[in-house]
Amino acid sequence: MNSDISIVDEEKAEDISEVLFKSNTLIKSNINITSVEYKIFNKILYKCQIEKENDSQLRAVLTIDELSSIVKNKKENTVKALTESLEKFIKIPIRFEKQKSYVITTLINKVVVDKDTLKFNCYLDKDLYEVLMGYKELGYSPINLKMIRQANGYYTQRFYELFRVWSGHNKEVTHTIDQLKEWLMIEEGTSYDRYFNFKTKVVEPALKEINQKLNMKVSYKENKAGRSVKSLTFIVEDLEPRIYDFSKDKAINKQISIDELALELDDSSYEESLLKDKKETLDATEYLKKSGFTIADSTIHRLKLKYGEVLVYDGVSIMCNKSKQGKITAPVKYLTGILENLNNKSLNDEADDSKKLRFNNFEPRQYDYDDLERKLLGWDK
Known part of the structure; x- marks a missing residue:
């Protein structure tokens, strides 16, 4: 990019x-x-x-x-x-x-x-x-x-790293509020446990600093159930390279072929990662054509923006395999249905994960919370 x-x-x-x-x-x-x-x-x-x-x-x-x-x-x-x-x-x-x-x-x-x-x-x-x-x-x-x-805030660094985990594949991802609080170790009953404080003192300052200082553009939207916000969907444009050319002693903002890649570390997994990315981001229209389907490029592009490239590729794979068992007369509708099911399953899995064992049975550290808040938000340098 x-x-x-x-x-x-x-x-x-x-x-x-x-x-x-x-x-x-x-x-x-x-x-x-x-x-x-x-x-x-x-x-x-x-x-x-x-x-x-x-x-x-x-x-x-x-x-x-x-x-x-x-x-x-x-x-x-x-x-x-x-x-x-x-x-x-x-x-x-x-x-x-x-x-x-x-x-x-x-x-x-x-x-x-x-x-x-x-x-x-x-x-x-x-x-x-x-x-x-x-x-x-x-x-x-x-x-x-x-x-x-360059980031002053602790939460800025953590959110940035979380976005890097999936930004190479998806434009947006949804996390429940409980998942985010558990990940950041914000305990029940504390000031930041209240959603308004969590939003205004944790999420928004972190995203603001990411947008101002780091190589990423990010926004979010709230997902409500009734009047309560249950999850946040983050929309990310990651401008930081995922491949680095260390032989030139600088990072460059473009993809490098496997033959050109020279890593300072002996990291053969980058070759595996590139091959994996190539598989996941294959032109879905080519895959569809080989299976006898014709879906407009604009439709595939729209689906990628909504569900992400990996999910679209998985959905296309499922549909093409299903077509071997019988004719599919409405491929766009059929593919959209598969993607909805895959997306819902992903959200449900994340919700199930949030119910797993929490690490609460440990002796808490003692803090001067006013001093800690200043440090976490980068007010003290």
């Missing part, structure tokens, strides 16, 4: 390519930290990924300069202050699904500070590390860390 929106980078002396291939499992994990802490955590994951051949695979090594570039406040980016910040990570829980289990661990297990080099060695839990490095099998979304560090 072409774009005339440039990526702003305050770190002028450094290259722009700092892309974390973040497992979708981690993007959907439950974690309750501040905006700056989340940026540090992503940096740790990134360093683990690119240093995967080091002598201790669970380790990420960060320099004081790297941490100071994230923690802008001079009072908080001293060696002592940074060490204390990382020490807190040992007590902060993260919850995610791994195969058929829920895993509850901490952001890091151990911190070792080298007094001579002033390097911070951060060690990850084994389960967390396996999910981080198993992104090829679990599915992942490329996150440009240098760009996303």
